[in-house]
Amino acid sequence: MPDLLALAPNVFLFPAAVNSLVFVQGSGVLVVDTGLDEQHARKLLRGLEAQHLTPTAILNTHSHADHHGGNAAFLKRFPDLPIYAPPFEAAIIANPLLEPFYLYGAHPPQALQTKFLLAPASPAQAVESGLVTLGGVDVELIEVPGHASQMYAVRVGEVLYAADALFGLEALSKHPLTFCVDSAAMKRSAQSLLSQGLPSLGGVRLTVPGHGQSTEELPALVAANLSAFERVTRAVHEAVTHASTVDTALTRVCDSLDVEMTNPGAVVLNRSVVSAHLAELVGLGHVSMRVEGNQLLFTGQL
Template sequence: MYELMQVSQNSYYIQSPAKIGLYKCNDTDVCLIDSGNDKDAGRKVRQLLDANGWHLTAIYNTHSNADHIGGNKYLQAQTGCRIYAPGIECGFTRHPVLEPAFLYGGYPCKDLRHKFLMAQESSAEPLTREALPAGWELIPLPGHFFSMVGFRTPENVVYLADCLSSRETLDKYQIGFIYDVAAYLDTLEKVKTMQAAMFVPAHAAATEDIAPLAQYNIDKVQEIAGKILELCSTPQSFEELLQKLFAHYGLTMNFEQYVLVGSTVKSYLSWLKDTGRLTVQFADNRLLWQRT
């Protein structure tokens, strides 16, 4: 873990729970794509930088999930690097309590205010194309989170952040986190047609051909949507539906899974209602979902 993997002359990634991209701007200066999940990850990254005689100039965050910005504060304090985050993700990076608050839908209790869901705050600036290294392309990848982006380096290496998961992860956890299902599917369709010398997803193996994995993720979304519609053949409250989905997929309920899977299921419900496949009714002061 935290092994430095070279993809091309200047493009690398650091093998970690959420892959960290690294790009050599010149012989001494490097920048990172994301920073890992906590201070310890940041420390291991700094050790790699020091061992290679590299100076960190900037961190480009793909989005503001805690496992991608957790090393920000430590690395910025150690190196003075600048941090950039796209769109609304910049606000979440500056005020990371927004992540568990958004997921829970209210003030998060202590069980949710920990490094898995809430990174330390860091001083981030809005990510613009002008802030990127020369020759980089900014790739919008909405769906998984609000304003998530990826990057293409001049060597045609594409860093894909969390826009798809590995087959192993999907087979184990089944319901991967999604904020906007329609945007997520559009992103996957776009990714499926991309060409690159190498693709580096944060939670799947680097590959030259991303299309089969993109399709596997699309199929899983459609499968889950179908299961929700099946369960909603009779009116279901959100809690009833969530319990049945956990039982069907063999998932174990805890605070983290309740907010992550629960938020995702609500996103599916919104998408299915907006596309006319679900309707709602209010009965006995309960909101009930039913297949159209």
């Protein structure tokens, strides 16, 4: 079982498939993202106990199941523990069926109601971005939409938790179709995090992605993510050189990027990625959209 790793004074990392952060200020202990499920949460709780820390609040950076699936386990131990999230995301965390619902486009079949897409409901409260105090801990919440409709990166002193605005290099390689609901916003958000490292703003020494290892090389991590995002945009553009539906484009993109989908969840997630990049390309005027033969068709512009 991994321990809580000290990143800076009063800042701890619980490294896992989904990273969790713990910020301490006096008697305040803010847990940021509780992981996919009860197993992750139990290990995180044991890590807190080993450090003699009692959580005073939870912040979910966004509503994807792998970042709030552990809330229920925390609430079993601490029923009155407040949970915070961006306003739009808080609505989904409180009504988690909305995640597989919006991915599928209708009430999802059971095959899409797995823990990877449907976490237990949590009574999340909306919190606005900026300098806030949660559970007695002062943090800066930075808007980084794109991967999710609303998402916050979290900064305390010289540590920046980027959530899923940035991915570690291994995650980018393993999952070339980086999930997003707005690819244009995702690129802007990644670029915007560079300003968090400017000396004039106090500087960020250490950046922790939602998935992957922490790094002191924020510009390099941003560059790697932007390159990966643009690679997907190019693949989507090339996939609609000839008129194509979203599903045909998805097949072509997966072939181009050597992605193999083996379950319904992967299909609906990756279909959303392709749709997001198509929307960006349509907005730029690089792809046209029309209805023909009872099909919604996309065609790349030369």
